[in-house]
Amino acid sequence: MKQRTALIAGASGLVGGECLRRLLASDAYTKVTVVTRHSLGSAAKHPKLREIVIDFAQLDRIKTELRADHVFCALGTTIRKAGSRAKFREVDFEYPRHLAELALRNGAKHFSLVSALGASSKSGVFYSRVKGELEDALRAMHWPSLCILRPSVIAGDRRESRPLERLSVALLRFGPATYRPVAAGKIAAAMIATAQREPRGVTILESSEIPRAAG
């Protein structure tokens, strides 16, 4: 088995946290670097783990440290939490774009992005448009291997209360496969399984394809 190093952005979140647990437990990864705005506290105590606490607006300050074979990005906010569309765009577009640019320059081979169902730079919906613009920006970087996952609503145990999201998970469970909720653990497993193969060029995993890709 080829051994790799990994870097995660968004490790304190639902999908990123699942990525972190799986990568730390995997023999395929010798080192896991987490870039985070808040320390993960006791969750960051692992011999394979290195935590870098930084304001993402200042990623340039740690540019030489953003070095790994595989980058897993599950960063994101909501317009409500961010407080404005501009701030949302900063978190969901600017930070991941900048991270990808720096990691690629440092020799990363694979970038895995949690985007969203319906992401398109031509979308009339602001959220989907920002996600699509990020996808386009990543494609334009010509990663040796790029995986974009487009989940519908994400299911899992959140500390934070998101009643609308919980309702969508409950209702969509019985809906068409395209819209069915996807467990955060499945998304993380699909990200890692795909990274392991390092497929050349761009791989898109639509929501309904994620469970199978998770293996």
Ligand SMILES: NC(=O)c1ccc[n+]([C@@H]2O[C@H](COP(=O)([O-])OP(=O)(O)OC[C@H]3O[C@@H](n4cnc5c(N)ncnc54)[C@H](OP(=O)(O)O)[C@@H]3O)[C@@H](O)[C@H]2O)c1
């Ligand atoms: N939730 C859904 O149903 C859904 C559906 C489709 C797609 N998505 C997308 O999937 C991705 C992962 O979703 P998730 O539910 O796992 O996300 P999440 O649990 O909300 O976690 C988001 C991560 O982004 C970080 N983050 C947020 N604002 C930040 C900032 N200003 N600076 C630095 N880090 C910041 C959070 O760090 P802190 O812990 O420090 O806040 C956290 O680690 C997101 O891009 C989301 O848009 C979500």
